[in-house]
Amino acid sequence: MATLLFLPSFVLSFRRPPVKIINLACTISRHYTYTQVICTNLSIYIFSEEQYMYDLVVLGGGSGGLAAAKQAAELGARVAVFDYVTPSPKGTKWGLGGTCVNVGCIPKKLMHQAALLGEAVHEAAAFGWVIPDIKSVQINWEALSVAVQNHIKSVNWVTRVDLKNKKVEYINALGYFKDPHTIGGIMKNGEENVVTAKNILIAVGGRPKYPDIPGAIENGITSDDIFSLSQPPGKTLIVGAGYIGLECAGFLNGLGYNTTVMVRSIILRGFDQQMANIIAEEMEQRGVHFIYQAKPKLIKKEADGILVHWVDKLGQVQKDVYDTVLFAIGRRALTKDLKLENAGVICIPDDDKIDAVDEQTNVPHIYAVGDILHKKPELTPVAIHAGKLLSKRLFANSSETMDYTNIATTVFSPLEYGCVGLSEEQANIIYGEDNIEIYHAYYKPTEFFIPQKDNSHCYLKVVTLRNNDQKVIGMHFIGPNAGEVIQGFATAIKSNLTFPILKSTVGIHPTSAEELIRVFITKRSKMDPKPQSCCS
Structure with a gap:
């Protein structure tokens, strides 16, 4: 039920909505708990049992924001997502899904794969493949670009359908704060869409920087x-x-x-x-x-x-x-367009990022995930995991928080580099050089034997403490499929892997990953870490 209060004389009750007012010129403004209709010598307040339009409004349709939105909706929350892509200076724009899907991880990995395939074509002859006129093999950039963009557009479409199926409202507008619980956004038709929310999640990510130089x-x-x-x-x-x-x-x-x-x-x-x-x-x-x-x-x-x-x-x-x-x-956080001052959210002046504790900003009901967090890893899986955990805490009484330590990542350079845990430099600073042990080795992947490929940069190292259990605090691997290799070891490090346990693990032969469990030479020993025989 809703109550109509006619000032100054009497009170009536009606079922809500709608309320029809005849022959009165009125203006209407929406507040957190009511709608106020102001007419000549008359104010009408329609009080609602539902204090806010949504339980959660997400600003940003990237990986972290979408993960949080869908998780919250699955837990029964009323959710809306504001997303808008401002074109790049060159006019490039894209659909729903954020940086990773459109201009980050996904197209990068596809083009990396295209380059690896070109390399494989030239190596195939050594394995017996007959390839006529191999010297004329070259990339068709236009065909590659179209293939990549077609895949991205399919992901954009699936993402929108997924939101609809999960009953998450998608609002294609650049959202900004009007006050701590109210978000506005200008739609394509020029109208302002204004919503209220009990909780608000900032997940707008960042965009590339340009240097401050002419041209x-x-x-x-x-x-x-x-x-x-x-x-x-x-x-x-x-x-x-x-x-x-x-x-x-x-x-x-x-x-x-x-x-x-x-x-x-x-x-x-x-x-x-x-x-x-x-x-x-x-x-x-x-x-x-x-x-x-x-x-x-x-x-x-x-x-x-x-x-x-x-x-x-x-x-x-x-x-x-x-x-x-x-x-x-580098990249800049997209927080300046949000009018955070209207909500009282504080940013770090140096980088416009938000210093949140367990994703909670200085305003208790406003949260942040992803690349806009100060001194947190700018990685898609980090934003996704943090977003899901946040929604579970908000709507499923969970107490689990995001652990930002020991997060694995891979640089998809031609010879890939995967790592998890501390670098050698970080370990030296935190524990002291005398308290860590570095095991390392060069190796030759089986696929480098035919044809004979240079393996001088296939290298790995394991960073451990020197105390009794020799806890592993970092693993680094350069070689084919480094991302696939390091993923499983990341789980082991999260489970407090020690060097004796690593050495007691039986490897899968012949793989490059097994080289990490075969390692035995320390830097301290000054022994030559050149490749061992394949079965030693």
Whole structure:
């Protein structure tokens, strides 16, 4: 039931809604617990038993937000998702699903696979395959791009259908806070869609940064654009040597395009630096060019391509012409468009990210997951897991929280790098060099014997404590299918794996993964970690 209060004289009751008012000019405003109808000399308040329109409103239709929304809906919550993709400076836009589906993990892995297949075609002859005119084998960029985009569009469609089936309302608008419990968003027709929610989840993720130099935005692209280019990228300069930069450089070089990586300081910041440098050496051996300790100064469009001026390590200005310049210098959190000040949510000034405790911001009913969290891993599976756990705590009385330690990841460089736990540098800082043991080895994968492939960069190491149980605190692996290899070991580390248990595990032969349980040489011993025989 709803109550109508006529001021100043009397009270009537009606079933709600609707309430029809005849011959009165009125304005209507919605509040948390009621709708106020203001007419001439008359105010009518319709009180609702349902305080909010939704139990949860999610801002952002990426992996973390969608996972939380669907989990909450399955637990009986009323859920809505606001999602809107602002086009990149080049005009690239995409559908529901966030960075991972549209311009991240999925297209990256598909193009990485395309590059590996090209390599395999050239190796197939050694295994007996007859391939006529193998020298003419080349990639059709347009066909690859169309295939990748068609797959992405199919995922976009399935995602929308999944939301509908789970009764999650999808609102295609850029959501922002009007107050701590009210979200507004401008729809395509120009109308503002305003909703109220008991709980709000911020999961808007981030977008690539551009350097503050002349011509960067006008003449450069980012990972937002590379996967849907209608024309081949040609000779490409990639500015930035994080995992996105190296992955893009790896598949572009593998597809046959002249590729250069400009490195400002170090390779793969945040990763084990020995492993990072091995990856760079492997890529250089495959034909990727590296310009170290350099920063771009000017990007200029000219008749024959894009002219890039950069400052080298000696302070001298160098220049070259490229067909494509791709910036991979980091990402910015998309929190500024949310009008967080209207809700009282505090961001870290340096990076516009949110410092949340168990995904809860400084405003108790407002939460955050994914790439916008301060000093948390920017990884799709992290956002998904955190989002699901949050919804279970909110709507299923769960007490389980997200554990952000020992999260495995893989750099999909041409020779992949998978890792979990601490790097050697981190272990030294936390425990002290004298208190850790590093086991390491080079190895030769079976598939490298025919044809004879260089295995000088197939390398692994296991970081352990030196105390009695020798707890494993880090594992690092460079080689084929590194992501598949490291996934199972991640579970072992989460289960407090020790080195004796690792050594007591029987391997699967012949695999590259078994090399991690065969390792026995320590760095401390100074023994040569070169490959062992295949069955020793």
